[in-house]
Amino acid sequence: MYNERVIKEFSNPQNVGEMKDANAVGTVGNATCGDIMKIFMKINENDVIEDVSFQTFGCAAAIATSSVATTMIKGKTVDEALKITNKQVIDELGGLPPQKLHCSVLAEEAIKEAINNYLKEYKNKKN
Amino acid sequence: MKRVYLDYSATTPLEPKVLEAMTPYFTEMFGNANSMHSFGQEGAYAVDESRRKIAELLNVKPTEIYFTSGGTEADNWALKGGASAYKGKGKHIITSKIEHAAILSSCAQLEQEGYRVTYLPVDKGGIVHPEYLEQAIDDETSIVSIMLANNEIGSIQPIKELAAIAHRRGAIFHTDAVQAMGSIPVDIADLGVDMMSFSGHKFYGPKGIGVLYIKGGIKPDKLIAGGHQERTRRGGTTNVPAVVGISKALELALNHLDENYRHVKAVRDHFVSEVERRIPHVIYNGDREKRLPQNANFAFEFIEGESLLLRLDLSGIACSSGSACSSGSLEPSHVLLATGLPVERAHGSIRFSFGKNTTMEDVDYVLDCLCKTVNDLRNLSPLYAEFTHNGGKL
Numbered sequence: 001m002y003n004e005r006v007i008k009e010f011s012n013p014q015n016v017g018e019m020k021d022a023n024a025v026g027t028v029g030n031a032t033c034g035d036i037m038k039i040f041m042k043i044n045e046n047d048v049i050e051d052v053s054f055q056t057f058g059c060a061a062a063i064a065t066s067s068v069a070t071t072m073i074k075g076k077t078v079d080e081a082l083k084i085t086n087k088q089v090i091d092e093l094g095g096l097p098p099q100k101l102h103c104s105v106l107a108e109e110a111i112k113e114a115i116n117n118y119l120k121e122y123k124n125k126k127n
Numbered sequence: 128m129k130r131v132y133l134d135y136s137a138t139t140p141l142e143p144k145v146l147e148a149m150t151p152y153f154t155e156m157f158g159n160a161n162s163m164h165s166f167g168q169e170g171a172y173a174v175d176e177s178r179r180k181i182a183e184l185l186n187v188k189p190t191e192i193y194f195t196s197g198g199t200e201a202d203n204w205a206l207k208g209g210a211s212a213y214k215g216k217g218k219h220i221i222t223s224k225i226e227h228a229a230i231l232s233s234c235a236q237l238e239q240e241g242y243r244v245t246y247l248p249v250d251k252g253g254i255v256h257p258e259y260l261e262q263a264i265d266d267e268t269s270i271v272s273i274m275l276a277n278n279e280i281g282s283i284q285p286i287k288e289l290a291a292i293a294h295r296r297g298a299i300f301h302t303d304a305v306q307a308m309g310s311i312p313v314d315i316a317d318l319g320v321d322m323m324s325f326s327g328h329k330f331y332g333p334k335g336i337g338v339l340y341i342k343g344g345i346k347p348d349k350l351i352a353g354g355h356q357e358r359t360r361r362g363g364t365t366n367v368p369a370v371v372g373i374s375k376a377l378e379l380a381l382n383h384l385d386e387n388y389r390h391v392k393a394v395r396d397h398f399v400s401e402v403e404r405r406i407p408h409v410i411y412n413g414d415r416e417k418r419l420p421q422n423a424n425f426a427f428e429f430i431e432g433e434s435l436l437l438r439l440d441l442s443g444i445a446c447s448s449g450s451a452c453s454s455g456s457l458e459p460s461h462v463l464l465a466t467g468l469p470v471e472r473a474h475g476s477i478r479f480s481f482g483k484n485t486t487m488e489d490v491d492y493v494l495d496c497l498c499k500t501v502n503d504l505r506n507l508s509p510l511y512a513e514f515t516h517n518g519g520k521l
Contacts, residue, residue, distance in 0.1 A: 002437075010434070011441050016507055031471035031510060034431055034459070038509040055509040059433040063507065 002060060005094045010060040013067035015053045015074070022053075023122050026114030029106050035062040039070070039110040043118055047078040054110070061100035068092050069107035078115050084108060130443040131489045135421055135482035136278055136306060137447055141372075142331040148375040149333065152368040160365040161354060170367040177374035181338065184381050185315055193339045193357050194370050198305040200350070201324030201339035202229035202272075204361070205301040208347030209270040209322065210237050213299060217267025221293075223247045223255045223284075224465035225277050227303055231461075247273070252414030253282030253466050260292050268298045275307040275323075279462040279478055280413030281422025283311070290319040299345060305329055305337075309380035310419050311388065321345045327369065331483075332376025336369035387483045392420035395481045398490045399423050405498050412463060412476055423479045426463075426472040429511035430504040435477055438504065442496040447478045 002010070019040035029036040035058030042051040052074050056066040069089050073081040086104040090096050096104060132140075152173060158166030160174050175189075182189040195201045210220055220237060222230055224246045234244045245263045247255050255273055264271070271293040276283045290300040301322040307313055309330025315323060321342045328334040341347065341360075353362015380387070402409060408428040427435060432448035439446060459473035468476070479493070505511040 007437075007441070010437065013507070018512055027509065031474070034471075034474045036509050038512075055507060055512055057429065057508045057510050058431050060437045062431075063434055 001097050002064075003094050006060065006064045006096065009064040009067045009093065013063055015067065015070040016055070017053050018055060019051065019053045024114040024118035026110050026112070026117055028109040028113050029058070031057065034058060035103060035106055037062065037066050037106045037110040039066075039107075039114045041073075041114055041118070043078060043115075043122075049073050049076055049078065049081055056106075058106070059100070059103065061096050061103035062106055064093060065089050065096075065104045065107045066110075069111060073111060078118070081111055082115055084111060128443045129492055130445075131485075131493055132445045133479040133481060133485065133489075133493060134445045134447050135485075136281075136329070136478065136480035138328045138334065139331045139482055140484070141328075141333060142376060142379055144379060145332055145372050145375045149368040149372040152371055156367075160367055161356065170365070173367055174365055174370050177370045180374045181377055184377055185313070185340070187315055187340060188343060190358070191340055191343055193341055193361055194365065194373075195324075195337045195339055195361060196335055196363075196366075197337040198227075198303065198324050198326035198329075199229040199337075201326070201337045202227065202303055203233050204339055204350040205322040205324060205341075205347060206230060206233040206270065206272055207237065208350050209272075209299055209301060209345075210242055211348040212346055213269035214242075216269045216297065217265075218242045219245070219265060219267040219269065221245045221247060221260065221263050221268055221271045221298075223249060223273050225249050225253055225255075225279075225282070225462040226272070226274055227278055227305065230272055230274070230303060243267070249282070249465050251466050252417065253277055253280045253412075253462065254414055254417060255284050255289065257285055257288040257292055260289055264292065264296045264298065266296070268293075268296060270301060271298050272301040272303070274303040274305075275313065275318075276304075276311070276419050277413075277462060278306045279460055280424045280466070281306070281419035282414045283307070283417045283419065286318045286320065290321075294319065306419060309377065309384070310391075310421055312384065315340060322347070327373035327376055330376050330380040333369045333372040336366060336373045338373065383483075388420050390483060391481050391485070394485045394487060394490050395420055395423055397487060398479065398481070398494065401490075401494050402497065405494065406501055410468070410472060412466065412468065421481045423481070424463075424476060425479075426468060426476040427501050428472065428475060429508045429514060430475050430501065432475050432477050434504055435475070435500060438500045439493075439496060442500070444493050444496055447480070448476065 022040035024041040027038040038055045052070045054066045086108040089104045156169040158170045160170035178189045247259045293300040299321040308325035323340040326337040410426040412424040436448045463473040
């Protein structure tokens with residue numbers, strides 16, 4: 001039911017794990033729905049995402065979209081990352097089964113959540 | 128790559144001796160069993176012999192055996208046909224919360240048609256207690272349908288007691304024995320049921336063939352109208368090769384029931400004890416004692432079932448999350464939820480089902496892969512990270 005790219009990303013995900021010195025962290029989803037994604041970012045003074053990692057509880061689609069989304073925002077600015085849509089994540093993976101499309105929303109939401117937390121906390125402190 | 132099939136409750140491979148028995152009925156003896164000429168009569172004879180053999184094996188009459196397209200059709204027929212035929216007594220049906228979709232979806236249809244359906248609860252091991260039925264049954268109850276053993280957690284129900292309660296209140300009793308037949312001893316007369324469904328492909332027979340046992344005197348309305356097949360109660364050209372196949376498969380399964388039971392239980396028990404010894408934070412779903420020998424079902428905490436299933440598949444291991452029929456949906460298993468398992472643990476549950484071809488070496492290979500895979504997925508899980516940060520407290 002999944003294409004080869006999804007299976008590859010799922011079986012060997014990129015940017016996995018916790019980041020101790022992250023300055024942007026976002027968690028979305030809940031265990032009852034069956035998926036949770038936590039994303040960690042290190043954003044530098046020029047608002048560029050220098051490093052990114054994730055932890056995901058969920059199905060193969062949730063893990064694959066988490067992985068590919070992190071690769072898509074690494075090195076991007078905060079503004080660029082905020083523009084990433086779940087559609088782009090799905091396209092990057094070459095498509096998802098219809099009943100799994102909602103999993104890709106998780107990654108988009110996690111990115112936005114982390115960046116919003118960063119903008120609230122760190123930016124405010126700097127000013 | 129080594130491949131290990133641990134999904135025998137979904138389906139089993141066809142036994143070579145069964146294929147051998149079936150083969151001539153596809154090619155040489157292809158006649159329509161309803162035709163009067165010799166080609167047809169060869170088929171008719173094979174069907175009669177198969178029916179007689181099944182009846183003998185189950186200690187019932189040949190006229191009580193009806194061939195269907197499978198377990199699902201048998202369940203639909205028993206329930207819808209029974210409800211309609213006996214609605215004069217009342218339009219109340221009782222079943223359980225852990226039935227197969229064939230029963231639950233039939234009940235949902237009957238509810239649309241104005242029937243009242245009570246879904247009995249189960250205990251945390253997945254057992255329907257007779258007192259639950261005592262409390263739910265009333266004078267309008269016409270049919271009670273409780274499965275003999277559950278497909279997801281293998282829990283074996285007290286059918287004899289349940290059937291006796293139904294009969295005391297004048298209701299007929301059906302049991303879905305799809306998972307139990309060929310796995311544990313099934314004595315129809317002793318259980319006292321009026322109808323029983325089973326399916327060929329669960330005991331190394333062909334797919335697309337099932338049986339509804341209907342006790343003499345019980346007359347459910349027909350589900351499939353057509354010709355004069357099955358004593359005019361189920362139309363459709365008889366699937367002669369499949370009928371020959373289910374009969375041969377049942378003969379082999381019941382003649383080797385003891386040895387297969389012992390073997391399957393030994394590999395299952397080894398698997399269960401090793402999982403519990405080697406993997407922390409697992410919950411063994413279902414009843415430990417009243418359980419089919421082929422079934423093991425675990426909730427692995429902090430991870431999700433589908434990702435575990437697919438990672439194992441990449442290692443050549445086949446198992447199942449939820450029931451195979453519902454794996455396209457995102458709903459957690461209705462069976463596990465009925466046992467009181469929280470939703471997040473139901474999401475992380477996997478069924479392993481063993482068969483006569485499963486070896487101890489297979490099980491040891493699966494155990495090694497499973498330990499590694501569970502560990503890898505936990506290292507990816509924010510829930511597990513949170514758990515370890517809290518010093519191992521939930």
